[in-house]
Amino acid sequence: MSTPYPFTAVVGQSDLRLALLLNAVSPAVGGVLVRGEKGTAKSTAVRALSALLPQVDVVPGCRFSCAPGAPDPACPDGPHEPGPGTARPARMVELPVGASEDRLVGALDIERALAEGVKAFEPGLLADAHRGILYVDEVNLLHDHLIDLLLDAAAMGASYVEREGVSVRHAARFLLVGTMNPEEGELRPQLLDRFGLTVEVAASREPAQRVEVVRRRLAYEDDPAGFASRWADDEREIRARVVAARALLPKVVLGDTSLLRIAATCAGFEVDGMRADIVMARTATALAAWAGRTEVRKEDVRQAALLALPHRRRRNPFDAPGLDEDQLDRILDGFPDDEPEPDPEPEPEPGGPDDNGDGPDGGGQRPPQDGGPDQPSEAPPAEPGQEPRPDTGSPAQDPEPARADAPADSPAAGAPEQAPVRAAEPFRTKVLSVPGLGEGAAGRRSRARTAxxxxxxxxxxxxxxxxxxxxxxxxxxxxxxxxxxxxxxxxxxxxxxxxxxxxxxREGNLVLFLVDASGSMAARQRMSAVKGAVLSLLLDAYQRRDKVGLITFRGRGAELALPPTSSVDAAAARLEQLPTGGRTPLAAGLLKAHEVLRIERLRDPSRRPLLVVVTDGRATSAGELGGDPRELSGRSARMLAAQGLTSVVVDCETGPVRLGLAGALAADLGGPAVTLDGLRADSLAGLVNNVRTASDTSRRAA
Known part of the structure; x- marks a missing residue:
């Protein structure tokens, strides 16, 4: 077994280390979810934690790690006779993203159960993790049914296996730790709430800290055992402190003032439910024990709020997690401080004496104690586009010339690039589904054969x-x-x-958005409504566990603004910054969609696509293809329809006189056309049936 990277050698990452150590002191806190970009020491810190946990005494030969003094009466390996136990290190068990349900909860030998009438049970990862750590890397990519089983076991402290009248139950109490990269998709809000604490990590922008990260990582890789030996004293010190805090925890008093502060904080930030109050109380108590105190103070409540509330305030996937610290201070200061004053000597920070840098894989979200602030510099604001100008007959910015006598919104005119506009308020949409029976990843959109x-x-x-x-x-x-x-x-x-x-x-699908960003869409009110509609569909895709992609077309071509991803909020961010202007190369957009879907079909052949085209249907530019724009767009649409692609056209044409071009495009694609107003759930009755009927008609015609 390779030597793990020492926990105390992790540079910086004070919030991450503190959250992990608090759970080591009090597993009742409920685990940690670590969110951050790749290469920020998330996995390294979690794997290093197991070395700091005290050893556990287990019944010899018990596959479920029963404690000798209090064995589980329902243990499948029991009943256990009284006797001395065997000490072993606390385990850290990793749950792979692609694990099966049987691997997680265990499996029954059905053949022996039927033929011999015996309960032949093979324990799963939940049994292995009992009284240790269960670590899920990329937890946001884990299938929903596995997450439900995992979090139910974490909440109840037991795992239940029910198969055809045969029942097995065993204890499963563990420290649950998950890591994730938000760029790859979010967890559902109800699942986020089941994690006790959440920590955001980011890579440091301070060169000195990054140098220290590289220096330590290279030294560890050259000589893991020698590197670990240099941190052995710090590791023993932290391990002893965890043991002492565990012993002190039952003696910590949570006063009425602290309870009122906790309740007022959760109410002030409008957190749903009561789990946040309970987690904050347990976290504040663990913080006091970690500091060696027997009473909870205001600073404990404040730190508990910063760790337990940010992820519980999200109302939709487009809300950035976070907490207004000024508001938090105002709430906490609204109560008389009748608790003892803090000790004059500050408590030592967790993580060893050299706590002044970044994580071993390149991340740290807090500044060093002696190095001043270390806030990542914000990206410069997007360059504003040119404001709309009165029609003076001058050429548009698009390379193709425009007729001087054409109106600004006519198909023959090119339009100057407009600055991005904000999306209108999202709304609830009707379900757009793919007909037939698929076999894709579990989700909530289309019918499928599933486990x-x-x-x-x-x-x-x-x-x-x-x-x-x-x-x-x-x-x-x-x-x-x-x-x-x-x-x-x-x-x-x-x-x-x-x-x-x-x-x-139900399965999740690939929802590919093809959005017209040409000059005919540049009217601010129209583009705001278009963005609001796409944002509504993105929110629906998030709730149904789809992958999404975004293609835009304007000027002379089409651009893949966002390759297919599970990160719906990334698509929303790209949509928000989408500029408009130029001619309408509709054929280029359709061909780009064909190419993206072809590549995705090779990568994930079981995930069925749904194309959502958002346009007024005008085709005024052939771009680099050459030829008649309308003929090219019709031919491209019919090619997509011939492949059995399910599509929906969102008709963005407005005004008293309508050309009906979006309806013609929908007919070529073999799918329905729906207006922006008709996309709302209360006015879109029967759209799913229309999608299926149109798709079936298209296939029969082909």
Missing amino acids: HGRTTGSQRPRGQLTKLHLAATVQAAAPHQKARGRNGRGLVVRKDDLRQATREG
Whole structure:
């Protein structure tokens, strides 16, 4: 086993280390979710924590790590006789993103259970992590049903396996730690709430700190054992402090004033539910124990709020997590401070004496104690575009010339680039789904064959049996009972009789947005409404666990503004900064969508796409393709339809006189057209059926 990177050698990252240590002191805090960009020492710090946890005493031979003094009465390996235990280090168990449900909770040997009537149970990762750490890297990429099982076990302290009338329960109390990169997608708000604390980490922009990170990392890779030995004293000191804080924790008093501050803080920030209050109380108590005190003070409540509340204030995926510290101070200062004054000597920071830099993989969100502020510099604001000018007959910014006598919004005119406008308020949309039955990643949009859902039939198992179809198994075995010499009440079942249940649920799709950003869309009121509609569809895609992509077209071509990703908020950010102007190369946009979908089909063939075209349907430029713009766009649309692509056209044309070009484009694509007003949930009745009908018609015609 390789030598882990020492916890105390992590440079900087004070909030991350403090959150991990507080959970080591009091696992009841509820775990930690670490959010940050790649290369910010998230995984390194988590893996290093296990060396600081005290050893645990276990019953010899128990696969579920029962404590000798208080064994689990329902332990599958029990009952356990009283006796001395065996000490072993606390485990850190990693849950891979691609793990199966059986690997997480354990599996029953269905064949032995039916044929022999025994509970042959193979423990899963939850059993291995009991009384230790369960670490989930890239937790935002974990399937929803695994996250539900994981968080239920963390909340109840036990894992339950129910399979065809056979039940197994075992204790599963562990420190849950998840890491994620927000660029790859967010967790659902209700799942975020189940993590006790959340820490945001970012890479340092201070050269001296980055140099120290590189120096320590290279020294560790050259000689892991020697590097760890240089930090052994600091590791022992932190380990002893964790043990002392655990012993002190039951003696810490949480006074009425502190409880009022906690309740007022959660109410002041409009946090949903009561879990935040409980987590804050436990965190403040752990902070006091970590500092060696037996009473909770105002600074403990403040620090607990900074760790426990930011992720609970998000109302939608486009809200950045965070907490207004000025508002927090005003709330806390509204109560009389009748608690003892802080000690004159400051408490030492967790993490060793050399706490002045960045993480070993390049990240730190706090400045060094002696180096002054270390705030990442904000990106410069986007260069404002040119404001609309009166029509003077001058050429547009697009390279193609425009007729001087054409109106600014006519198909023949090029328009100057406009500054980005803000999106209108998002609204709830109707569900757009892909027809048929897919087999893609679990989600909430289109029908699919999944591991979870309603049972629709049975089949012979391919590989290991996971979901037994009991009736089908009995039906397959029944005709052979006489030939097998059945002479009792039991059913003689063989492996060939076993049947796997087939189930139907929902899948997530790839929703590719093709947005017209040409001059005909440049009217500020129209573009604001268009962005609001796309933002509404993005919010719907987030809730349905889709991947999203964004293509824009204007001027002479199309641009992939955002490659397909699970990060819906990244798509919203790109949309917010989208400028408009120039001619309308509709064909270039459709061909770009064809190329993006072709590549994604190779990467993830099971994820079915849905194309959402947001345009008024005008095609005024062939761009670099040459030829008639309308003919090119119609030909490109029919090529996409011939491939069986499901599409929806959002018609952005406004005004009393409408040309109906978006409807013609929708007919070529084989999908429905819907207006911006019709996209709302209360006025879009029957759109799903229209999508299916149009797609089926297109396939029959092809």
